[in-house]
Amino acid sequence: MKKLVVIGIALIALVGFTSALQAQSARDYISIVGSSTVYPFATVVAEQFGKTSGFKTPTIESTGSGGGLKLFCAGVGVEHPDITNASRRIKKSEFDTCQQNGVKDIIEVKIGYDGIVMANSKKSAPMKLTRKDIFMALAKDVPDPSGAEKLVPNPYKTWKDVNPDLPDKKIVVLGPPPTSGTRDAFVELAMEGGAKKFDYVKNLDKKMFKATAHTIREDGAYVEAGENDNLIVQKLEKDPDALGIFGFSFLDQNADKIQGSFVDGVAPTFDAIAAGDYPVSRPLYFYVKGAHVGSIPGIDAYLKEFTAEKAWGEDGYLSDKGLIPMPDEERKKFASDARSLNPLMLQ
Amino acid sequence: MEASQTAVNGAASATASQLLVDRSHRETIGQQFVENPRMTCRNVDVYYGDKRAINNVTLDIGSNEVIAMIGPSGCGKSTFLRCLNRMNDYIDICRVEGEIRLDGQNIYSGEVDVVPLRAMIGMVFQKPNPFPKSIYDNIAYGPKIHGLVATKSETDEVVETSLKKAGLWEEVKDRLDQPGTGLSGGQQQRLCIARTIAVNPEVILMDEPCSALDPIATSVIEDLIDELREQYTIAIVTHSMQQASRVSQRTAYFHLGDLIEVGTTDQIFTRPGHQLTEDYITGRFG
Amino acid sequence: MSDSTINAPASLAAMPSKRTIDVVNAGLAKRYRAEKRFRIYGVTAIILSLCFLTLLFVDIISKGYTAFWQTKVRIDVHLDPEVLQGENLQTADYPGLVKKSIRNLFPDVQGRKDRRLLNGIVSSGAAFQIRDLVTANPDRIGSTVQLWVPADDDVDMLMKGHMPRDVPEDERRLNDKQLAWIDQLQREGRLQKTFNRILFTVGDSREPELAGIMGAVMGSVYTLLITLVLSFPIGVATAVYLEEFAPKNPWTDLVEVNINNLAAVPSIVFGLLGLAVFLNFFGLPRSAPLVGGLVLTLMTLPTIIIASRAALKAVPPSVREAALGIGASKTQMVTHHVLPLALPGMLTGTIIGMAQALGETAPLLMIGMVAFIVDIPGGFTDPSTVLPVQIYLWADSPERAFVEKTSAAIMVLLAFLMTMNALAVFLRKRFERRW
Ligand SMILES: Nc1ncnc2c1ncn2[C@@H]1O[C@H](COP(=O)(O)OP(=O)(O)O)[C@@H](O)[C@H]1O
């Protein structure tokens, strides 16, 4: 009995380590990392790809855009991911890191758009906000209400304080924590847009401007609700006065419970985001490691699957999942670039 | 009796409280030595850390004798007994100095291994401590680890003879596969004795083997010790002076780490040579 | 002698004149009151924790039990030789076959948009079901087969009552037309709820109706196997050495302090360590149960060591003396007597450690096990996730149908945990029976 156990343990350990050595020398599946916003779309493509292509299903980790690019740019070889998803474009500094680490050919694929919505429960009226309202309601420091050209700690308690046209309701906004890509995009697109409406804020030096526009108040009006957008939806149902910030796909899936707020007069609808009318929207990307095409099986087939009309087209299965497609022209350009593996150039 | 005592040892007739304070070594009186010793202890000191628990003890243990060790509790009887088979080795802070020989061989010298030593010098403890295994396994364990038995039938035989010698066979022969811990206290202690003699030792050390038993179980074990004497050398620590007088040929009286007096059991209990011995056996302190 | 008899009453007289029994009786009521109070506190605490536990279970089960059923649609698929003959059977146009058979059910639905909506009633998994059928029985090409295929998750939600019908059309994921089609299917007996086999047989999917827990279960099994196989022997050996053999010196003290400290280190730190050592230094594969097991081993070792040492300490010294007294060597004493007695306690510690490991996600994040993985892992180096990660990923998915799946996965996790505990209890009983 005891001997059997010992032999069993030894066997398992042996099998484990020999197979580890084997796996080290070859990887027969695509490894994808990156943005949590792109994750729901990439996973659908990967699953479809795995079921129809005969290749193994790619593994997809949701590491955030920055985390994904860091892993992606760490080097060439089976231990490094082949593709990274990003909810923003690659930065020059990241591109340079990639180059330094031997990741020379990077193929950029823009896949569509995502809208960031501010939504509230259907039990109350939809909000009609401007980006200026959003900035004034959520920034830590705002321009002095008296008109003097200085910043004061945010004094606004209700939406009516911010803008007399808005309802007399307490400002309560549930949103993602700073580690989230959604928060980054929200701050950049909505808050910055609002801050620019104040001339002297706009004229601050770049660093000061960023600090002003990107710093969200911490006095309880903005509640960090964690990365789980479903939780925010649940909380909105309980508190009709609260607003929540999340990706369009969650609004799409929960249209019976919540409604999106107008921003600058535009409601966050599929069409408005696709047309580029809704201001708080961002492009989504993924980046492919050119050096891995050919050595890791299936990368080109995956690119083909992703850029097929049935996936990212107007009526593709990704639009069912809430991805806002690019206009026809743009799709064509990126599809052909991707299929011919045109590497990205950044100055 | 009191008068004669004072005459023999007038110098030492101090009060008990004074004696407790006096920690300097006292010379042993009486017959420390025997003609054909099995074990010889010379100038043995035992320390627990800085504290000296045994103070320069010199004593012989003869072949096939039962020697009883008595004394007030805390005087170092167990400590001394445990030196004889090096049970103290496993107490980290315990240190033994001096010389203890078994058949002329110093048991504390580098060449002596404790494993065969303990196979030669078995030990029975104050509290019955059978292994949490079956009665059979309790007995068979020692012979097995020492390689004294090779086959099942040999083991069976050892188990049977050991239990018979310990006077337990009739009581347990039908339930050898039952746990040893399920026996009564007296049976458990006899099981422990059987376990000890199963290894066929030459010396048996017993540390108050009856202190946890009722009078009937005690007398059974006392009879057993008397029988075992023919084959083994036995050193027994006991609390009870009656027991010492019943089972032993010689008696050693310990007091606060000192060996005060050694003599034939008869002499110690009828004509103690030392005031302290007399105080103890007459019940003045203990 | 006579002195002491005179002295005795004097010392008694110094005591208060009251009889002891009176004093005791006077305080008795108070004593019992205190006792009763104490018991009430205890019972309250138990009831309270039972309430929380029930609440938790009721919540999870009420949300999740529907996930064990699945709505299926019966379609009649004509395995059209024109589509299938001469084609690669793997890549033929199966979705086309599905669409055609649905269209046959509703011949008067016209227009691209409506047809798309109509096709959406059946899961995309239907095509794969037909593919598997055809590749397994190529001789059936040309015949028409009747198939129960999974309905789309929205239909499933509607059938299970998780999606209200009585709200305005634009607030529903299914519009009035779709509702009408579904009602028609139901009238024709083409809708049915069956046991959700998919949930227990396949890996993850982004389509809730096609998502299963098996990939995560296997991932947990492989990961925990590695953890158990490494942490139990290493933990026990460490504990035995430290407790029984190690000399007492500053070095062993240092080791001891560090083991105790390790037990309090946040688990994510072990993930970072795993990333640096196993992935970056040894180059082991990402997302592999092997690495997950190694990381969780590091995490559980302190727990096992501490519990094992406590179990060893609890072995009565009399047993040790008994063994040593008949000449067992120190190793024999430990292996023959001390270890068997300490084993139940060690098992308890191990099971606590394993239960912790089963529930961990944080350390696995760093080594790539928090990932979307569809294929069921077949070995220690295949990419995989574990149960808690699957729960986390599903909880984070936008599709409404994943809500019940999440609760179902929690139930599976709990069942897994209970099985593990039961196994440990069983083993403990077995070892304890040997006295
Ligand atoms: N393990 C130990 N550590 C420290 N001191 C001990 C230990 N064992 C016994 N002693 C001390 O040694 C002295 C003698 O103890 P012991 O030999 O057990 O006495 P006895 O058996 O005669 O009652 C006592 O003072 C006791 O406190």
Ligand SMILES: [Mg+2]
């Ligand atoms: Mg003692």
